[in-house]
Amino acid sequence: MKKYILISSLIVSILLFSCNNFKSETSITSDGISKPKPPKAVGPPRVLFIGNSHMEYFVSGPTLFQELCNANNQNINVQQLITIGVSLNKVYFTNKTEADQNFSNIDKDGNYYDYVIIQESTPIALTNLSKFRDNLKLFAEKIHKNSPDAAIYVYQNMSPLSYANSEYNNYYTELRKNTILAAAFIKNAGVLRVGDAVKDAYEGKSGYKYLTGNKDNLRDGKNTLHFINDGGFLQAVLIYSTIFDKIPIIPKKLLLSTGTGDNDNMRKQEVEKAVTNTKALEEIAFSNR
Template sequence: MASENEISFDGIRKPKPPKAIGPPRILFVGNSHIEYFVSTPTLFKELCDANNININVQQLVTMGVSLDKVYYTNKTEANQNFSNIDKDGNYYDYVVLQESTPIALKNVEKYRTNLKLFAEKIHQNSPDAAIYVYQNMSPLSYTNSQYDKYHKELRKNTILAAAFIKNAGVLRVGDAVKDAYDGKNGYQYLKNNKDNLRDGKHVLHFLNDGGFLQAVLLYSTVFNTTPIIPKKLILSTGTGDNDNMRKQAVHNAISNPKALEEIAFSNR
């Protein structure tokens, strides 16, 4: 049964977080869309630190698999996490659940089943956790004629799947990415004929611009405000084998942070 939390103008429910005693806790569950060239949990924590929000960040991330396989791959750690309790009655205050794109796109029943698998385990010791179901972005290049079709299908399926989870809403990643590609707020995704948001041959992973957009979107969605952006963030030095993540000046590593902030906030 769907929860009776607030419905926004576009039909997406807004989960209500529990009242935390002490620092709240967030759990990221998913695959390489959460962490690859850049790390959303790391960036989110940096944004929180810069805005004087003390929050504990945890993650269960496995490359290239669906949510059920994330659980079974990390079963011991997952079960330990889900058995933990907090004095305020909710060990986790926020949870991000990111399904694999093929399942989110083609198999709504499996999508719901996998979300339910985690929701039931989370609710054992976090009955009031605010769950954000990750809206996958279109897996195709923006120049592909089928980009919009895949985007709409993923958006629809995410809303349908999230509707059956208690106190759950949608983290509108796909919408924010499409807005960036569409040039909202003056953002230009092409630089020297290269995509500034995502890179990859078979799977498109977030580059610095995309990772920044995703982290600011999550912050804006959870706290309903735009974060103060620190001068430096841990971002990728590139996509090669010798590249890694390290502290870099935002104005050098991100092509148009202001435009991406505005796109993120409008999709909260």
């Protein structure tokens, strides 16, 4: 997979942002997370992924999800609008021609899209709740024109810091709160609990160990941490579990990353060799569906 160099200033600005400046509007717990109801589909349901490099970089969330669906005889159509390193409004304007075409298509069951997974950039999701809401509204209004009953999942970004950083939990908490608050303003929307699942994995739930030597098996990167094979597998199983309410049967091989270097890419690999603890990650994903 071709990799792009991201401008680090946005993430650097996050790291310099003092947690003391965070302002919570209300106290939100897991009890406040609702689950959207999907429409009844005639034919294969369509799933649209909208976001940036947290969905696709070293590994591809939409591709892994499609592979899990194929292996489990789930006939589903996966589409995506993904642009590396930008906020949701820029994802739209970068892909405006394709997006407008997609949002003008119709289906005989009344909903062109059945599920939409939408991910904001970390800086906005963390520090600008108003912009987060506006950007979600931008897409929601367009989605609802041809898919009025689509189930929308707002992606809960993971803490941008290393788990070893003492501020990890502060950023996790703020991102979680803002995602719940932003999703509450969108019709038939819930939260895709990626941040919760990643935190559980770091904390060793179900016996998972994220470190091999000094190597983080979930994420890698210098200026921005992106999912590698364990993290990408966790995310894909979480998406599947969230939509279908069950753990998928895992195929012998999936399209996973050969590494994080410039000459590495995605290719079919044996899951048990490329992912360190599939069973634990499956359990963590299912518990956060």
